[in-house]
Each structure stands twice: as structure tokens, then as C-alpha cells.
Amino acid sequence: MEDNEVTIQLERYKDLILERDQLSKDKVDIYYRYVKRFGQLIEDEFKLKMECIKLKKLIAYCQLCENRGEEITAEAVEQQERIALAPYLEELKILQGMRSDPGRTVSEYEVAKAKKIYHRIAKKIHPDLNPGLAGDSRISELWERAVVAYDLSNMKDLEEIEVLVDSYLTENGIEQQPVIIVNIEAKIKALEEEINKIITTDPYMFRWLLEDEDLCAEKEKELSDSIAAFKKYRDGLQEVLDKFDIR
Secondary structure, three states: OOHHHHHHHHHHHHHHHHHHHHHHHHHHHHHHHHHHHHHHHHHHHHHHHHHHHHHHHHHHHHHHHHHHOOOEOHHHHHHHHHHHHHHHHHHHHHHOOOOOOOOOOOOHHHHHHHHHHHHHHHHHHOOOOOHHHOOOHHHHHHHHHHHHHHHOOOHHHHHHHHHHHHHHHHHOOOOOOOOOOOOHHHHHHHHHHHHHHHHHOOOOOHHHHHOOHHHHHHHHHHHHHHHHHHHHHHHHHHHHHHOOOEO
């Protein structure tokens, strides 16, 4: 591959990383704005939906016991309640922002490669080794990202961070040896796909809603009406359940 083509690809790779990073930040901002505006209504609606599903299943269980002439015990009803709610509890945690990171499997190769890249980055921008860069907010940001990526043995993130580090240093008059990116064409394609996924899915797509106050008001009314309907439905189901002789 010609040197000029390599340079073009490396520049394209860097630009895509920067674009992806900015879109990711925008996505987080959009998500928090969406949650601030609608989060409580969405959670309240979902909880009521869960409650109605639970009551329907309990009514069906109690009716089955009654048809069979079996005693309906409070302990059995509680067990049925846990079974009914189990599939929805994880989704509720997600809505409440409590989902934990399940982690990921990292190969020995990734660990070793991540360590090498991290050490290269450290030689270029570590605060103790490069006091002349102290106080540079962009360098501080990149170094913090490198530390986090290294702690996670995230080879992909470290590889991207090194490209951003070298580009920033070069732009500021500190020449660097060209970085060799293995399979750069595939990585460029992967970044393009990642960017496309961000801009065509939620929460990034919520921005069209958040930018229109009339649409926001419509959604709030829609959620409020749904909550009122679920409350009425829940109360009716509870009345039916209360008629069973639960001991």
C-alpha cells in the first residue's frame, strides 16, 4: 500500500473515532434529557403494567384452584406472584438505571497487546514522564481514558486512543512515528457501522422528540392517560382477586 494511501486511511480512521466519540457524548446527553423529561412517567406506567400482569396471573391461578376444589393459600399466591413478576424485574432495573455490567471475556492476546499500547501511550503523555504537557485538558482526558481502557484490558479502545494521542501531539508540533493499524480497512468499516447504529437508534433518535415541545407535550399526555387507564384496570383486577378465599 502506498504511503499516501496509508496516510489517508489513518486520517479517516482518526476522524471516524472523533465523530463516534462526539456522537456517543451527544447520545448520553440526549438520554439524560429524555429521562429527565419522561423517565418518571415511563417508570410509573411500567410498574402499573407489571402490577396488572401480576394480578391477572394470580386471578387465573386462584380460579384454577377453585375449579379443582383446592385450597388457595397465601404462601402459594406469593410464590405465583414472584413467578409472574420475574421476567419484568430486570427490565424495571434497566428503566431505573440499575443494570450492572456483566463484564466481558478478554483473551491473553488482548491483555498483552493492551499492555504494550498502554506503555507506548504512557511514554508519550504520562504526567510524570511529560511534565511539559501538564495542564493540557485534552491530554488529561486522553490519559484518563487510557487508564480506564487499560484497567479493562480494552485493546480496541487503547488502539483508538493512541491514534488520537499521536494526532493531537503532531498538531501541536510534537512529531510522532506513524502508527501501524492492523486491518485498518475493517476497523474503518466497523466504526462507520457503529456511527450509523448510534444515529439511527434510540436514545439518539429521541432528539427529534426533545426538539419539538408540542410532541413532548403529546407524549406526556399519552403517558399520563396510559397511567390513568392502567390504574383503573388494576383496581378492577384487585376487586376480582379479593373475592377469592385466600388463606
